[in-house]
Amino acid sequence: MAQVLGGLSDDLIKSLEQGFRGNLIRPGDEGYDDARKVWNGAIDKHPGMIARCTSTEDVVAAVNLARDNGLTFAVRGGSHSFPGNSTCDDGLVIDLSGMKKIDVDPATRTVIAEGGVTWGELDAATQAHGLAVTGGHVTHTGIGGLTTGSGIGHLMRKLGLTSDNLLEAEVVLADGRVVRAAADENEDLFWGIRGGGGNFGVVTGFEYQLHELAGPLLAGLVFYDAKQGREFLRFYRDWADTLPDDITTIVGYMCAPPFPFVPPEVVGQPGFAVVMVCQGPHDVAEKAIKAARDFGPPLFEMIAPMPYVAVQQLFDPALPPGTKAYLKSNDRTGYSDACIETILDNCARMKPGHCQILLFQLGGAVARLPEDATAFAQRSAKYMDAYIAIWEDEAEKDEAIAWSRRFWEEMKPHARGTFNPNFDGDNEPAAVVAQAYGPTKYARLQAIKAKYDPGNLFRLNQNITPR
Numbered sequence: 001m002a003q004v005l006g007g008l009s010d011d012l013i014k015s016l017e018q019g020f021r022g023n024l025i026r027p028g029d030e031g032y033d034d035a036r037k038v039w040n041g042a043i044d045k046h047p048g049m050i051a052r053c054t055s056t057e058d059v060v061a062a063v064n065l066a067r068d069n070g071l072t073f074a075v076r077g078g079s080h081s082f083p084g085n086s087t088c089d090d091g092l093v094i095d096l097s098g099m100k101k102i103d104v105d106p107a108t109r110t111v112i113a114e115g116g117v118t119w120g121e122l123d124a125a126t127q128a129h130g131l132a133v134t135g136g137h138v139t140h141t142g143i144g145g146l147t148t149g150s151g152i153g154h155l156m157r158k159l160g161l162t163s164d165n166l167l168e169a170e171v172v173l174a175d176g177r178v179v180r181a182a183a184d185e186n187e188d189l190f191w192g193i194r195g196g197g198g199n200f201g202v203v204t205g206f207e208y209q210l211h212e213l214a215g216p217l218l219a220g221l222v223f224y225d226a227k228q229g230r231e232f233l234r235f236y237r238d239w240a241d242t243l244p245d246d247i248t249t250i251v252g253y254m255c256a257p258p259f260p261f262v263p264p265e266v267v268g269q270p271g272f273a274v275v276m277v278c279q280g281p282h283d284v285a286e287k288a289i290k291a292a293r294d295f296g297p298p299l300f301e302m303i304a305p306m307p308y309v310a311v312q313q314l315f316d317p318a319l320p321p322g323t324k325a326y327l328k329s330n331d332r333t334g335y336s337d338a339c340i341e342t343i344l345d346n347c348a349r350m351k352p353g354h355c356q357i358l359l360f361q362l363g364g365a366v367a368r369l370p371e372d373a374t375a376f377a378q379r380s381a382k383y384m385d386a387y388i389a390i391w392e393d394e395a396e397k398d399e400a401i402a403w404s405r406r407f408w409e410e411m412k413p414h415a416r417g418t419f420n421p422n423f424d425g426d427n428e429p430a431a432v433v434a435q436a437y438g439p440t441k442y443a444r445l446q447a448i449k450a451k452y453d454p455g456n457l458f459r460l461n462q463n464i465t466p467r
């Protein structure tokens, strides 16, 4: 009789081994505990096997095995899913982290990258040619989940979302077929993978349009005392409206980190930071920064010319792998006085040293594409919030999560929408996902799901139920 290891029988494992060129990692194997770790330290799952793929053929073999044997399985790109959608207990993890090829073509300003590439890797390769595409704010996040979930980043107001720059993709479907998705082929699938998450298949290759981004960017942050919060947020809402698309800002509420540029007496003090990344002419940026400085003396600031790859690393120390985290997200069209009061109340309830509040500025190129250009559902929002609960001790977990959820609930009256597939700590029920996309988009997503994955094989995600 077949021996069962972590839910997968020896016979099944043998059938995958034939022709599989990557690594098959099983419980008890050397490296298993490292291989099963995901970014979110609160997720501790034990897959029956991790199939670390090295090619599209490996992915096809793994998908076929999972489908034919009814296995629970997860698709893993960079492993940064907040709710832990890239791992599972007992079943199979289709791990793309062995698929790292990156091919930049400076002549056409395009890059083709395999599904296991992270943003740090992609940025380094494209910046070698003075080129870039909008990427995530943290270098170790995967291009896979981020792009299929839409992708917001420091360059988005000028260059659009990551997924707005996707030219084509290679996708392994539920039936094992490998197809190209682009504006001229399988265009419904191409529409769906730009904001609909990993619902339709495994994207093994992404081709992006790159843009010239040579020379240093003026970037950094200005940090204000929490006591100035009300005046600062009122100033910010007017100032943000005046900014050119070259400048993207994020408001953060956090404790001053122990970095060299932070005066020692301020370290640990809560306050509001405005993070700015300016990719245009430095004199335009200087003018905008001067206005922020003129608002009132900050506790400290750090604005300097820096290479794009350094800009991309700014948030890395705040969110290292292994962070125990949960988050909820709303999007908004503005900062009314009442909205500012709700933000202030909830910031005041944040446990010092824990949690982070990030209020991203959208608009610019993101808002210029028509609403139905892709599956992304937040083009008409001007801001997107992330209420990130972080804890170390298990004993603090419930309180941290309750803080994030209360923030989210209390902000709902000021929100335009209450969900982004990349920024949700839960796997929401179908009704919530449907409401987030709106009836027209959700119906279109359901039809695409029904065509490409009628049996809902790909379901460890913010799931769209096939129509």
Ligand SMILES: Cc1cc2nc3c(=O)[nH]c(=O)nc-3n(C[C@H](O)[C@H](O)[C@H](O)COP(=O)(O)OP(=O)(O)OC[C@H]3O[C@@H](n4cnc5c(N)ncnc54)[C@H](O)[C@@H]3O)c2cc1C
Pocket: 039, 074, 075, 076, 077, 078, 079, 080, 081, 082, 084, 085, 086, 096, 115, 135, 136, 137, 138, 140, 141, 142, 143, 144, 145, 146, 147, 148, 149, 150, 151, 152, 153, 197, 198, 199, 201, 202, 203, 204, 319, 422, 423, 460, 461, 462
């Ligand atoms: C520290 C941190 C920083 C972040 N910063 C940003 C940010 O700046 N901008 C932003 O938009 N989001 C950001 N996010 C959210 C992030 O985009 C999502 O969590 C995203 O899903 C992560 O992608 P991944 O490949 O690393 O994750 P994974 O956990 O590997 O995958 C997440 C989901 O995507 C699916 N998936 C992954 N790869 C593929 C693929 N190749 N084909 C099909 N499906 C796939 C998985 O099955 C899973 O459902 C951040 C998250 C973290 C933890």
